Amino acid sequence: MASTTARHLSPPLEVHPDRLLPADPGIRAIARRLYDNVRDLPVISPHGHVDAGLLLEDRPFRDPATLLVAPDHYVTRLLHADGVPLSDLGVGQGELSEAAARQAWRLLCERWHVYQGTPMRFWLEAQLAEIFGVTLVPSAGTAELIYDQIAASLADHAFRPRALYERFGISVLATTDDPCADLSAHAALAADPAWRGRVIPTFRPDRYLEPAQDGWADAVARLGATADVDTGDYAGYVEALEQRRRHFVAHGAVSADHSHADVRTDPLEPAEAERIYRAALTGNAGPAEATAFRRHMLLEMARMSCDDGLVMTLHPGVRRDHHAPTAERYGVDVGADIPIRVEFTDALRPLLGRFGTHPGFHLVVFTVDETVWSRELAPLAGFYPSVYVGVPWWFLDAPDAVGRFRAAVTETAGFSRTSGFIDDTRAFCSIPARHDMARRVEAGFLARLVAEHRLGESEATDIAVNLVSGQPKKVFKL
Template structure:
């Protein structure tokens, strides 16, 4: 009978024995360092309320589009997986569908993370994730999540998470964050992140209502575009007061545009009226990326950008199950040209930090690393989404290091809604970094002593530096 590979001490390490020994030593240096997660999508209220997780399917399957999209590609109806609140099957029946198809995840990043979760978090034999053992594994996880020691606050401590940033609506009261910050018995830092996308994109169905509410709430009594800008700045200040260190922007492209006040106001009026063309909507978004950078220079929030994704490409799935359900598709981007207006004015501004992320691998070595290799404001965003996988992370490290070195990185970003996958994702990144550095040591390009210093900085120093922690 085959043995489990989930707990193999050399997973993701080089096959060459000599290089593997070096990787082992490097990984041991950082294996137990605290997790710093400066960008993700875990709900702060879940942690603050500290309620038990509802069931194994709701915890591990339904909200994880990495998992559900694979099953959908093989003909499974998303309703059967309880995606978007649908109840086409019971939680146990959904789990049985997943277990029967577990073999589909071999070689995938999501399969790697899940295998680690099953063994290290839930104490399961991952060889028993199959049709025969589906109900018994479901019941084992069900019993585990019912334990008091498996509630979110306890897991934050068990996972050794020192910092966890959430992603939050600009008008969120941040009450859950305040409760956690005020609790002397809770050591981890749970930080809000200002995410204004829905208040910037004209093509959102409720843009006008959102923009109007933003102005009414925080516009200093001003109307129109002037009130809108004032409200953005005021809500950013509110987030800073409540612990935020960054703003995040899921822009369509990395384009920035410096419009006059009157040009921007005219576009904003069209956006409210629903008469703006798509090109005008993109122009306004690009202008607001420039404005968000200008605000960041003033208030100190780190600006992160996640462009280059065709969102919600399948209309029926969007209508039935909602957004973030697995049908977003990457496209190529132009960072160097797109960021030119913003970097011309703010690229060397004291204290401004800008972190570009991409899922267009071609820009790592061609654009992002050269930008970070010149502008003191630019830090290289870690591999994200389709690229936060072992081989892609190795390609990333190879692509950017020769131009920008190790010190210009953001640190690993797990970007996850799947709370229990956080330790596995961070450990995978640490193993990849160890493997990359081990090769440089074996090739006599970096000393082993220096490699030990570098890997600690990559895991711990880089996110603290880039995100001003």
């Protein structure tokens, strides 16, 4: 094989069995035992962005770059920061030619050094070595050899999406979907006798709650048409959202996902909500009114979750499309979103005052501002039975950040008030690597508690298993 004949050109790609486990030999031995109990447990992915159509159609992946580079903004953003145009990486380019795919792959390999010390390096190495059997370190000299090896694998039926789903040990995979989506791919998968997996939609209504966004009135009209409800007034608009949520529940959804600049949930009087809504439909609502309406509607989303049972997840505090020219050229979700500070204690008080003790209401709160873990989120989850702290995600889904999260949250909220790991990825092949990273870090954290005699090892084993299996099932009602 190409990788064998060229092995002398490069040092071998080594994925160490003890990676991310504690350096202290005694604690590492405990962590190994804990990790051994969870390493092969099924993957539960209750928040992600893989397209259900990928598994329905089960077509071979086109090429290594389309699979591993272009869809993964964690990967492409660092290359962009190093001076590589996103277009050269296949972002926003549609189907890539063979030459374009090889160019994107070559750029990744030539600039492999930009990933040193990052979780992206961990994920990429795991994908290359454990999925595709690559034994060469990516570089300018090995790029073509690695590309050819992966391309040859992708031609094999064992590397099609459904086969990889089973190989990855995924038991549940949640997608993220527009409220107007017909969810036909989910329905077809569920009805397919040859399909043994579980893929569920997630209700994501952000664009319909933000009157200040361009195209909001047209989106609301489309929402009404899809729900077959007149959205000419506020009551019809609310009814349309409720109807579409029921449609998602009927197709297996367990959660509704929300991401705004903040999580203020200040209520409006019904007459004021109606006034702002009508003004927004005609483009006459000011910025402050639009923000007030969105905050009121986030409160309404919590009410609806109490009614229909969808878990409410929040991940605020990100300035979307920070670089406008990039958004104009490539669209959204290409790595140009940047975190901002966010406040939760006062912002969520109206919501929690009404629904925080409602039976069956689950509110999972994520953040990319780790300063609030111990100050706000852990205390909230340590009191309100509805609140769970979402594990680190996005800019914080990294080994050291996950460790800081556990240290910040556990003393106040324990393990039972957290969500279980989410991978939040569009890059299908990175799912097992991301979950494996979390399992290793959690094993290390628990091993330290065992070594300090703060937990017994059997107790720590139960916790490790529960964080992987029991907790996400409980929190996301799976």
